[in-house]
Amino acid sequence: MTSRPEAAPRAPLSRDRVLRAAVAPADGTGIEALSMRRLAQELGVVPMALYKHVANKGQLLDGMVEAVVAGIDPPAPGSDRQGAVRQRILSARAALLGHPWAAQVIRSRSGPTPAVLAYLDSVIGMFRAGGFPVDLTHHATHALGGRVLGFTQEVLDAAPDPDPARRPPMPPEAVAGYPHVAEPAGAAAHDGDSVVGGGCDDQFEFEFALDLLLDGFERLRLRGWTSDGRRAGGDLIA
Amino acid sequence: MTSRPEAAPRAPLSRDRVLRAAVAPADGTGIEALSMRRLAQELGVVPMALYKHVANKGQLLDGMVEAVVAGIDPPAPGSDRQGAVRQRILSARAALLGHPWAAQVIRSRSGPTPAVLAYLDSVIGMFRAGGFPVDLTHHATHALGGRVLGFTQEVLDAAPDPDPARRPPMPPEAVAGYPHVAEPAGAAAHDGDSVVGGGCDDQFEFEFALDLLLDGFERLRLRGWTSDGRRAGGDLIA
DNA sequence: ACCTGAACACCGTTCAAGT
């Protein structure tokens, strides 16, 4: 027996290896069980060693999100515009379904990661390319809310999380390079006191989505819709 | 100078006083800054004293949620059915707007508190009373998602949170006394492998809301809608 | 120059000891 205790193969510990080692237990036991110390132990390493590859726990979480978001399919080339958006959003949902922590982490971080921004920009671009004006596209994106990223947060579901909520206005330079995200900043800046993000009237966005949904429900009710026919939109309504 | 250091008036410390003392700093500095120890210190009390009034931190959070949800207005008596639902949901939003942590805490706890369940039951009941069949009401409630409780979680907002995500099926006796919540358990239980809650096909609910929204966007686009006209639903569409 | 152990300032909660 040598002097090293029961040394594991000791791979050189890259940032990628750290991230992969973090995602696995988060999927299994949940993020709240993920700590720097535990992660280090799992890698057979002293906690401080992690700080060579991630600046702090926040950057670790960001890196984990990037890894998951990278799994969203690119836009399908040939389909119709609305179908393409639909397909993309369902792909995002599929990518996040195996990582229940991802949605919460995305919301918990103070700003979106580059991959998240790029994905958002791309979805918004699909609306624009489909002939949607800036104004409507902007409200539509807000109306989709969490759905754009592929998750719903139902109240009766058990999803975890603690934290405070500050809303720092989106710094304009953070959005450079994402033209579709930046576009409505000038075009659709409303007034009013409940302004968040880059100058959106959050109350208006809320009511926009609420009214669209309530209106859709009422239309379905009048037509005697039941879920046996499945799909709520499209051919059923148009 | 007496021997007691600078003793504050020393009120007898009830559960209510604990909850009120917890809500205030959560509104101000965020929940992540709220700890049992800090809360105790703020009350001029040893940490253990809190455990006489709340079993643990989880029950403290639940109690804080109950306090906030209690601020939602009761249903308005005379208005039309759709307007009443709309008004109620906007009241819930207003009640939660000053407590940015509430939405996250509600989602983070493993089950809804009685006040949350009662509110949900009441909103569902408003749909039923308005002539909506069980099936459509069920999907509508899911489609409203977080909106039912008055908050949206926009991706670009900075809302915080950590935690894992287990989805324990809704225990049937937990829903006794909330007839409208319990109703679809038998009526609208779908099949499929992505079943959550009390047997809902989460994928179907997701696509239901997604299609309603995409369809609404398309309809607005075809009519050349702009946000100058404000309200997206109602008279504009019907 | 590189790495890391010990330390700091925290947690939620238990539990035995003190009055």
Add this chain to the structure above:
DNA sequence: ACCTGAACACCGTTCAAGT
């Protein structure tokens, strides 16, 4: 019987000391 200090098993991160 009541209350509570100390303690336990954790955190994320700093920092000085070791090689």
